Amino acid sequence: MASIAKALNVSPMPVREAISRLMALGALTVVSGRSIGVPLLGARQLEDLRKVRCEVEASAVTWAVANRTAKFEAKLETLLKRMEEAESTGQVREFIHRNYEFHFAIYAQAGSELLLEIISTLWLRINPQFHLLQRHGHYKASNRQHRALYERICAGDAEGAVKTLREDIDSAYEVILKTLEERGSPSDYMLTR
Protein backbone atom coordinates (compact mmCIF):
# COMPACT_ATOMS: atom_id res chain seq x y z
CA MET A 1 0.00 0.00 0.00
CA ALA A 2 2.86 2.33 0.80
CA SER A 3 4.39 1.55 -2.58
CA ILE A 4 1.15 2.38 -4.37
CA ALA A 5 0.90 5.63 -2.46
CA LYS A 6 4.44 6.55 -3.38
CA ALA A 7 3.96 5.58 -7.01
CA LEU A 8 0.88 7.81 -7.23
CA ASN A 9 2.38 10.63 -5.17
CA VAL A 10 -0.43 10.59 -2.65
CA SER A 11 -0.58 9.74 1.00
CA PRO A 12 -1.44 6.17 1.99
CA MET A 13 -4.87 7.19 3.23
CA PRO A 14 -6.65 7.73 -0.11
CA VAL A 15 -5.08 4.47 -1.27
CA ARG A 16 -6.57 2.71 1.72
CA GLU A 17 -10.04 3.97 0.97
CA ALA A 18 -9.75 3.16 -2.70
CA ILE A 19 -8.68 -0.38 -1.88
CA SER A 20 -11.45 -0.77 0.66
CA ARG A 21 -13.96 0.29 -1.99
CA LEU A 22 -12.50 -2.16 -4.49
CA MET A 23 -12.68 -4.90 -1.89
CA ALA A 24 -16.34 -4.09 -1.26
CA LEU A 25 -16.92 -4.57 -4.99
CA GLY A 26 -15.12 -7.91 -5.00
CA ALA A 27 -12.32 -6.69 -7.24
CA LEU A 28 -9.61 -7.16 -4.63
CA THR A 29 -9.10 -9.45 -1.66
CA VAL A 30 -6.83 -9.63 1.32
CA VAL A 31 -4.26 -12.36 0.87
CA SER A 32 -3.67 -13.79 4.36
CA GLY A 33 -3.65 -10.46 6.13
CA ARG A 34 -0.37 -9.45 4.65
CA SER A 35 -1.00 -8.29 1.16
CA ILE A 36 -3.70 -7.58 -1.34
CA GLY A 37 -4.45 -9.25 -4.64
CA VAL A 38 -6.91 -10.13 -7.32
CA PRO A 39 -9.18 -12.99 -6.26
CA LEU A 40 -8.37 -15.93 -8.47
CA LEU A 41 -11.56 -17.72 -9.38
CA GLY A 42 -11.95 -21.46 -9.53
CA ALA A 43 -13.83 -23.35 -12.23
CA ARG A 44 -17.05 -23.30 -10.21
CA GLN A 45 -16.93 -19.56 -9.67
CA LEU A 46 -16.10 -18.91 -13.31
CA GLU A 47 -19.09 -21.00 -14.33
CA ASP A 48 -21.25 -19.00 -11.94
CA LEU A 49 -19.96 -15.79 -13.43
CA ARG A 50 -20.72 -17.07 -16.91
CA LYS A 51 -24.29 -18.00 -16.08
CA VAL A 52 -25.04 -14.74 -14.30
CA ARG A 53 -23.47 -12.70 -17.08
CA CYS A 54 -25.64 -14.51 -19.63
CA GLU A 55 -28.79 -13.63 -17.70
CA VAL A 56 -27.98 -10.04 -16.82
CA GLU A 57 -26.42 -9.03 -20.11
CA ALA A 58 -29.27 -10.73 -21.95
CA SER A 59 -31.69 -8.38 -20.22
CA ALA A 60 -29.54 -5.44 -21.19
CA VAL A 61 -29.43 -6.47 -24.85
CA THR A 62 -33.17 -6.97 -24.93
CA TRP A 63 -33.77 -3.47 -23.60
CA ALA A 64 -31.12 -2.02 -25.90
CA VAL A 65 -32.89 -3.47 -28.93
CA ALA A 66 -36.08 -1.81 -27.77
CA ASN A 67 -34.28 1.53 -27.35
CA ARG A 68 -32.13 1.40 -30.48
CA THR A 69 -31.58 4.53 -32.54
CA ALA A 70 -29.80 5.32 -35.79
CA LYS A 71 -26.96 7.03 -33.95
CA PHE A 72 -26.58 4.04 -31.67
CA GLU A 73 -26.35 1.63 -34.60
CA ALA A 74 -23.81 3.88 -36.31
CA LYS A 75 -21.63 3.85 -33.22
CA LEU A 76 -21.77 0.07 -33.04
CA GLU A 77 -20.75 -0.19 -36.68
CA THR A 78 -17.80 2.12 -36.15
CA LEU A 79 -16.58 0.09 -33.20
CA LEU A 80 -17.13 -3.12 -35.10
CA LYS A 81 -14.93 -1.92 -37.97
CA ARG A 82 -12.22 -0.83 -35.59
CA MET A 83 -12.30 -4.24 -33.93
CA GLU A 84 -12.00 -6.02 -37.25
CA GLU A 85 -9.10 -3.77 -38.18
CA ALA A 86 -7.44 -4.41 -34.84
CA GLU A 87 -7.80 -8.12 -35.42
CA SER A 88 -6.24 -8.04 -38.88
CA THR A 89 -3.30 -5.93 -37.70
CA GLY A 90 -2.89 -7.90 -34.49
CA GLN A 91 -3.36 -4.98 -32.10
CA VAL A 92 -4.31 -6.83 -28.94
CA ARG A 93 -4.77 -3.86 -26.65
CA GLU A 94 -6.76 -1.94 -29.22
CA PHE A 95 -9.07 -4.91 -29.73
CA ILE A 96 -9.66 -5.31 -26.01
CA HIS A 97 -10.58 -1.66 -25.59
CA ARG A 98 -12.95 -1.61 -28.56
CA ASN A 99 -14.51 -4.86 -27.41
CA TYR A 100 -15.21 -3.22 -24.08
CA GLU A 101 -16.66 -0.14 -25.74
CA PHE A 102 -18.79 -2.22 -28.10
CA HIS A 103 -20.37 -4.23 -25.32
CA PHE A 104 -20.92 -1.26 -23.05
CA ALA A 105 -22.34 0.86 -25.85
CA ILE A 106 -25.03 -1.81 -26.05
CA TYR A 107 -25.52 -2.06 -22.30
CA ALA A 108 -25.72 1.71 -21.95
CA GLN A 109 -28.42 1.79 -24.61
CA ALA A 110 -30.54 -0.34 -22.30
CA GLY A 111 -31.13 2.90 -20.43
CA SER A 112 -30.78 1.45 -16.96
CA GLU A 113 -28.24 3.02 -14.65
CA LEU A 114 -28.49 0.12 -12.23
CA LEU A 115 -28.12 -2.64 -14.78
CA LEU A 116 -25.08 -0.88 -16.19
CA GLU A 117 -23.59 -0.72 -12.71
CA ILE A 118 -24.21 -4.42 -12.13
CA ILE A 119 -22.63 -5.40 -15.43
CA SER A 120 -19.68 -3.11 -14.74
CA THR A 121 -19.07 -4.90 -11.46
CA LEU A 122 -19.25 -8.26 -13.19
CA TRP A 123 -16.70 -7.14 -15.78
CA LEU A 124 -14.54 -5.72 -13.00
CA ARG A 125 -14.29 -9.24 -11.65
CA ILE A 126 -13.91 -11.13 -14.87
CA ASN A 127 -11.49 -8.87 -16.73
CA PRO A 128 -8.45 -9.57 -14.54
CA GLN A 129 -8.98 -13.28 -15.07
CA PHE A 130 -8.63 -12.83 -18.80
CA HIS A 131 -5.53 -10.74 -18.33
CA LEU A 132 -3.88 -13.05 -15.82
CA LEU A 133 -4.60 -16.19 -17.80
CA GLN A 134 -3.57 -14.26 -20.89
CA ARG A 135 -5.22 -16.07 -23.69
CA HIS A 136 -6.41 -13.54 -26.21
CA GLY A 137 -6.44 -15.84 -29.16
CA HIS A 138 -9.95 -16.03 -30.53
CA TYR A 139 -10.48 -12.70 -32.18
CA LYS A 140 -11.78 -14.01 -35.46
CA ALA A 141 -14.58 -16.01 -33.86
CA SER A 142 -15.28 -13.11 -31.54
CA ASN A 143 -15.61 -10.64 -34.38
CA ARG A 144 -17.92 -12.98 -36.25
CA GLN A 145 -20.17 -13.09 -33.22
CA HIS A 146 -19.99 -9.35 -32.77
CA ARG A 147 -21.09 -8.74 -36.33
CA ALA A 148 -23.93 -11.21 -35.97
CA LEU A 149 -24.97 -9.48 -32.74
CA TYR A 150 -24.88 -6.12 -34.49
CA GLU A 151 -27.07 -7.41 -37.31
CA ARG A 152 -29.62 -8.95 -34.93
CA ILE A 153 -29.82 -5.68 -33.02
CA CYS A 154 -30.35 -3.61 -36.17
CA ALA A 155 -33.02 -6.06 -37.31
CA GLY A 156 -34.84 -5.51 -34.03
CA ASP A 157 -34.52 -9.23 -33.31
CA ALA A 158 -34.08 -9.21 -29.54
CA GLU A 159 -34.28 -12.97 -29.20
CA GLY A 160 -31.64 -13.54 -31.87
CA ALA A 161 -29.42 -10.88 -30.34
CA VAL A 162 -29.61 -12.54 -26.94
CA LYS A 163 -28.72 -15.90 -28.46
CA THR A 164 -25.71 -14.43 -30.22
CA LEU A 165 -24.57 -12.64 -27.08
CA ARG A 166 -24.76 -15.89 -25.13
CA GLU A 167 -22.54 -17.54 -27.72
CA ASP A 168 -20.05 -14.69 -27.44
CA ILE A 169 -19.91 -15.02 -23.65
CA ASP A 170 -19.78 -18.80 -23.75
CA SER A 171 -16.91 -18.99 -26.21
CA ALA A 172 -14.83 -16.60 -24.11
CA TYR A 173 -15.36 -18.87 -21.11
CA GLU A 174 -14.42 -21.97 -23.04
CA VAL A 175 -11.04 -20.39 -23.67
CA ILE A 176 -10.61 -19.48 -20.02
CA LEU A 177 -11.69 -22.88 -18.72
CA LYS A 178 -9.36 -24.68 -21.12
CA THR A 179 -6.43 -22.59 -19.93
CA LEU A 180 -7.42 -23.16 -16.33
CA GLU A 181 -7.41 -26.93 -16.55
CA GLU A 182 -4.15 -26.92 -18.47
CA ARG A 183 -2.50 -25.02 -15.65
CA GLY A 184 -4.17 -27.07 -12.94
CA SER A 185 -5.78 -25.56 -9.90
CA PRO A 186 -3.46 -22.82 -8.61
CA SER A 187 -3.40 -21.23 -5.20
CA ASP A 188 -6.44 -19.51 -3.80
CA TYR A 189 -5.34 -16.08 -4.76
CA MET A 190 -3.23 -14.60 -7.45
CA LEU A 191 -1.11 -11.66 -6.55
CA THR A 192 -0.89 -8.62 -8.70
CA ARG A 193 1.86 -8.91 -11.29
Place this chain on the structure above:
Amino acid sequence: MASIAKALNVSPMPVREAISRLMALGALTVVSGRSIGVPLLGARQLEDLRKVRCEVEASAVTWAVANRTAKFEAKLETLLKRMEEAESTGQVREFIHRNYEFHFAIYAQAGSELLLEIISTLWLRINPQFHLLQRHGHYKASNRQHRALYERICAGDAEGAVKTLREDIDSAYEVILKTLEERGSPSDYMLTR
Protein backbone atom coordinates in the same frame (compact mmCIF):
# COMPACT_ATOMS: atom_id res chain seq x y z
CA MET B 1 -18.89 9.53 12.27
CA ALA B 2 -17.45 10.32 15.67
CA SER B 3 -20.84 9.72 17.23
CA ILE B 4 -21.14 6.32 15.57
CA ALA B 5 -17.66 5.42 16.78
CA LYS B 6 -18.52 6.42 20.32
CA ALA B 7 -21.84 4.61 20.23
CA LEU B 8 -20.09 1.42 19.11
CA ASN B 9 -17.11 1.87 21.41
CA VAL B 10 -14.60 1.71 18.60
CA SER B 11 -12.23 4.23 17.14
CA PRO B 12 -13.40 6.33 14.19
CA MET B 13 -11.15 4.46 11.79
CA PRO B 14 -13.11 1.19 11.48
CA VAL B 15 -16.25 3.27 11.10
CA ARG B 16 -14.66 5.14 8.23
CA GLU B 17 -13.83 1.95 6.40
CA ALA B 18 -17.25 0.46 7.00
CA ILE B 19 -18.88 3.60 5.65
CA SER B 20 -16.58 3.67 2.65
CA ARG B 21 -17.57 0.07 1.87
CA LEU B 22 -21.25 0.91 2.21
CA MET B 23 -20.75 3.88 -0.09
CA ALA B 24 -19.10 1.64 -2.66
CA LEU B 25 -22.21 -0.55 -2.55
CA GLY B 26 -24.49 2.45 -3.02
CA ALA B 27 -26.10 2.08 0.39
CA LEU B 28 -24.82 5.41 1.67
CA THR B 29 -23.91 8.73 0.10
CA VAL B 30 -22.10 11.86 1.11
CA VAL B 31 -24.53 14.69 1.68
CA SER B 32 -22.72 17.85 0.57
CA GLY B 33 -19.38 16.93 2.09
CA ARG B 34 -20.62 17.41 5.59
CA SER B 35 -22.59 14.40 6.52
CA ILE B 36 -23.61 10.96 5.38
CA GLY B 37 -27.04 9.64 4.57
CA VAL B 38 -29.20 7.18 2.72
CA PRO B 39 -29.58 8.15 -0.93
CA LEU B 40 -33.18 9.10 -1.46
CA LEU B 41 -34.34 7.78 -4.79
CA GLY B 42 -36.54 9.67 -7.21
CA ALA B 43 -39.40 8.15 -9.17
CA ARG B 44 -37.15 7.40 -12.14
CA GLN B 45 -34.58 5.59 -10.03
CA LEU B 46 -37.26 3.63 -8.20
CA GLU B 47 -38.71 2.55 -11.52
CA ASP B 48 -35.24 1.48 -12.64
CA LEU B 49 -34.80 -0.51 -9.46
CA ARG B 50 -38.16 -2.16 -10.01
CA LYS B 51 -37.36 -3.22 -13.55
CA VAL B 52 -33.91 -4.55 -12.69
CA ARG B 53 -35.24 -6.41 -9.66
CA CYS B 54 -37.88 -8.06 -11.84
CA GLU B 55 -35.25 -9.30 -14.26
CA VAL B 56 -32.63 -10.43 -11.79
CA GLU B 57 -34.95 -11.98 -9.25
CA ALA B 58 -36.85 -13.69 -12.04
CA SER B 59 -33.65 -15.49 -13.02
CA ALA B 60 -33.13 -16.51 -9.42
CA VAL B 61 -36.64 -17.90 -9.10
CA THR B 62 -36.28 -19.83 -12.33
CA TRP B 63 -33.08 -21.47 -11.12
CA ALA B 64 -34.57 -22.09 -7.68
CA VAL B 65 -37.47 -23.97 -9.21
CA ALA B 66 -34.98 -26.16 -11.06
CA ASN B 67 -33.06 -26.82 -7.83
CA ARG B 68 -36.03 -27.27 -5.50
CA THR B 69 -35.94 -29.95 -2.82
CA ALA B 70 -38.41 -31.22 -0.23
CA LYS B 71 -36.50 -29.52 2.58
CA PHE B 72 -36.50 -26.26 0.67
CA GLU B 73 -40.25 -26.38 0.14
CA ALA B 74 -40.78 -27.20 3.81
CA LYS B 75 -38.77 -24.16 4.82
CA LEU B 76 -40.80 -21.92 2.53
CA GLU B 77 -44.03 -23.25 4.01
CA THR B 78 -42.81 -22.58 7.54
CA LEU B 79 -41.90 -19.03 6.69
CA LEU B 80 -45.17 -18.54 4.86
CA LYS B 81 -47.15 -19.59 7.92
CA ARG B 82 -45.16 -17.31 10.15
CA MET B 83 -45.79 -14.43 7.77
CA GLU B 84 -49.52 -15.08 7.75
CA GLU B 85 -49.51 -15.25 11.53
CA ALA B 86 -47.53 -12.01 11.74
CA GLU B 87 -50.10 -10.39 9.47
CA SER B 88 -53.08 -11.48 11.55
CA THR B 89 -51.47 -10.35 14.80
CA GLY B 90 -50.15 -7.15 13.29
CA GLN B 91 -46.47 -7.77 14.04
CA VAL B 92 -44.87 -5.45 11.52
CA ARG B 93 -41.24 -6.16 12.33
CA GLU B 94 -41.79 -9.89 12.42
CA PHE B 95 -43.48 -9.78 9.02
CA ILE B 96 -40.65 -7.77 7.48
CA HIS B 97 -38.03 -10.21 8.72
CA ARG B 98 -39.90 -13.30 7.56
CA ASN B 99 -40.58 -11.66 4.21
CA TYR B 100 -36.85 -11.14 3.84
CA GLU B 101 -36.10 -14.71 4.81
CA PHE B 102 -38.78 -16.07 2.48
CA HIS B 103 -37.45 -14.23 -0.54
CA PHE B 104 -33.83 -15.01 0.20
CA ALA B 105 -34.54 -18.66 0.89
CA ILE B 106 -35.72 -18.78 -2.70
CA TYR B 107 -32.82 -16.78 -4.07
CA ALA B 108 -30.31 -18.89 -2.16
CA GLN B 109 -31.86 -22.02 -3.66
CA ALA B 110 -30.87 -20.70 -7.08
CA GLY B 111 -27.39 -21.89 -6.13
CA SER B 112 -25.55 -18.85 -7.45
CA GLU B 113 -23.28 -17.00 -5.07
CA LEU B 114 -23.02 -14.06 -7.45
CA LEU B 115 -26.70 -13.68 -8.15
CA LEU B 116 -27.36 -13.76 -4.42
CA GLU B 117 -24.82 -11.00 -3.93
CA ILE B 118 -26.37 -8.87 -6.65
CA ILE B 119 -29.85 -9.26 -5.23
CA SER B 120 -28.54 -8.50 -1.74
CA THR B 121 -27.09 -5.25 -3.00
CA LEU B 122 -30.39 -4.35 -4.67
CA TRP B 123 -32.27 -5.01 -1.43
CA LEU B 124 -29.67 -3.02 0.46
CA ARG B 125 -30.69 -0.04 -1.64
CA ILE B 126 -34.40 -0.54 -1.69
CA ASN B 127 -35.04 -1.51 1.93
CA PRO B 128 -34.27 1.91 3.46
CA GLN B 129 -36.74 3.47 1.03
CA PHE B 130 -39.50 1.28 2.42
CA HIS B 131 -38.52 2.13 5.94
CA LEU B 132 -38.18 5.87 5.37
CA LEU B 133 -41.43 6.16 3.45
CA GLN B 134 -42.95 3.86 6.06
CA ARG B 135 -45.91 2.38 4.37
CA HIS B 136 -46.21 -1.20 5.44
CA GLY B 137 -49.87 -1.55 4.76
CA HIS B 138 -50.39 -4.23 2.17
CA TYR B 139 -49.65 -7.43 4.02
CA LYS B 140 -52.79 -9.27 2.99
CA ALA B 141 -52.13 -8.84 -0.73
CA SER B 142 -48.49 -9.62 -0.16
CA ASN B 143 -49.25 -12.86 1.62
CA ARG B 144 -51.65 -13.89 -1.11
CA GLN B 145 -48.88 -13.42 -3.64
CA HIS B 146 -46.38 -15.24 -1.47
CA ARG B 147 -48.64 -18.25 -1.18
CA ALA B 148 -49.24 -18.24 -4.93
CA LEU B 149 -45.49 -18.03 -5.49
CA TYR B 150 -44.96 -20.93 -3.11
CA GLU B 151 -47.50 -23.05 -4.96
CA ARG B 152 -46.04 -22.29 -8.38
CA ILE B 153 -42.58 -23.24 -7.11
CA CYS B 154 -43.78 -26.53 -5.65
CA ALA B 155 -45.59 -27.29 -8.89
CA GLY B 156 -42.33 -26.81 -10.77
CA ASP B 157 -43.98 -24.06 -12.78
CA ALA B 158 -41.06 -21.66 -13.28
CA GLU B 159 -42.95 -19.40 -15.64
CA GLY B 160 -45.88 -19.04 -13.29
CA ALA B 161 -43.56 -18.47 -10.36
CA VAL B 162 -41.80 -15.65 -12.22
CA LYS B 163 -45.10 -14.05 -13.09
CA THR B 164 -46.22 -14.15 -9.46
CA LEU B 165 -42.91 -12.75 -8.24
CA ARG B 166 -43.22 -9.86 -10.68
CA GLU B 167 -46.66 -9.08 -9.28
CA ASP B 168 -45.25 -9.14 -5.76
CA ILE B 169 -42.47 -6.72 -6.67
CA ASP B 170 -44.77 -4.49 -8.71
CA SER B 171 -47.37 -4.10 -6.00
CA ALA B 172 -44.73 -3.11 -3.47
CA TYR B 173 -43.56 -0.40 -5.85
CA GLU B 174 -47.06 0.87 -6.42
CA VAL B 175 -47.30 1.55 -2.70
CA ILE B 176 -43.95 3.34 -2.68
CA LEU B 177 -44.68 5.44 -5.75
CA LYS B 178 -48.07 6.47 -4.41
CA THR B 179 -46.49 7.63 -1.15
CA LEU B 180 -43.77 9.43 -3.06
CA GLU B 181 -46.13 11.52 -5.18
CA GLU B 182 -48.26 12.32 -2.17
CA ARG B 183 -45.25 13.75 -0.42
CA GLY B 184 -43.99 15.53 -3.50
CA SER B 185 -40.39 15.45 -4.62
CA PRO B 186 -38.27 15.88 -1.50
CA SER B 187 -34.64 16.89 -1.23
CA ASP B 188 -31.94 14.94 -2.98
CA TYR B 189 -30.95 12.99 0.06
CA MET B 190 -32.65 11.87 3.18
CA LEU B 191 -30.59 11.87 6.30
CA THR B 192 -30.72 9.05 8.74
CA ARG B 193 -33.34 9.86 11.31
Place this chain on the structure above:
DNA sequence: ATTAAATATCTTTGATCAAAAGTCAAAAAA
Protein backbone atom coordinates in the same frame (compact mmCIF):
# COMPACT_ATOMS: atom_id res chain seq x y z
C1' DA C 1 -37.87 43.65 8.15
C1' DT C 2 -35.29 41.17 4.95
C1' DT C 3 -31.22 39.87 2.71
C1' DA C 4 -26.45 39.32 2.29
C1' DA C 5 -21.98 38.74 4.08
C1' DA C 6 -18.80 37.27 7.45
C1' DT C 7 -17.40 34.54 11.17
C1' DA C 8 -17.46 30.60 13.98
C1' DT C 9 -18.22 25.89 14.65
C1' DC C 10 -18.80 21.26 13.10
C1' DT C 11 -17.39 17.38 10.27
C1' DT C 12 -15.09 15.02 6.77
C1' DT C 13 -10.53 14.14 4.57
C1' DG C 14 -5.65 13.57 4.43
C1' DA C 15 -1.30 12.57 7.30
C1' DT C 16 1.62 10.64 10.57
C1' DC C 17 2.34 7.17 14.18
C1' DA C 18 2.15 3.17 17.01
C1' DA C 19 0.93 -1.50 17.67
C1' DA C 20 -0.44 -6.01 16.35
C1' DA C 21 -0.57 -9.72 13.21
C1' DG C 22 1.70 -12.57 10.02
C1' DT C 23 5.16 -14.41 6.98
C1' DC C 24 9.69 -15.63 5.61
C1' DA C 25 14.10 -17.17 6.67
C1' DA C 26 17.55 -19.09 9.36
C1' DA C 27 19.16 -22.09 12.74
C1' DA C 28 18.91 -26.06 15.49
C1' DA C 29 17.39 -30.57 16.50
C1' DA C 30 15.75 -35.04 15.23
Place this chain on the structure above:
DNA sequence: TTTTTTGACTTTTGATCAAAGATATTTAAT
Protein backbone atom coordinates in the same frame (compact mmCIF):
# COMPACT_ATOMS: atom_id res chain seq x y z
C1' DT D 1 18.31 -34.25 5.09
C1' DT D 2 14.07 -32.74 6.78
C1' DT D 3 11.18 -30.57 10.04
C1' DT D 4 10.19 -27.46 13.63
C1' DT D 5 10.87 -23.44 16.23
C1' DT D 6 12.35 -18.90 16.93
C1' DG D 7 13.47 -14.34 15.55
C1' DA D 8 13.34 -10.48 12.59
C1' DC D 9 11.15 -7.78 9.21
C1' DT D 10 7.28 -6.39 6.46
C1' DT D 11 2.61 -4.77 6.17
C1' DT D 12 -1.94 -4.04 7.50
C1' DT D 13 -5.01 -2.03 11.11
C1' DG D 14 -6.34 1.15 14.65
C1' DA D 15 -5.48 5.93 16.79
C1' DT D 16 -4.59 10.64 17.10
C1' DC D 17 -3.96 15.09 14.77
C1' DA D 18 -4.13 18.84 11.63
C1' DA D 19 -6.26 21.16 7.88
C1' DA D 20 -9.74 22.18 4.59
C1' DG D 21 -14.42 22.56 3.29
C1' DA D 22 -19.19 23.54 4.35
C1' DT D 23 -23.05 25.09 6.84
C1' DA D 24 -25.43 27.71 10.15
C1' DT D 25 -25.87 31.65 12.81
C1' DT D 26 -25.29 36.32 13.74
C1' DT D 27 -24.66 40.91 12.51
C1' DA D 28 -24.91 44.74 9.57
C1' DA D 29 -26.71 47.22 5.76
C1' DT D 30 -30.26 48.41 2.58
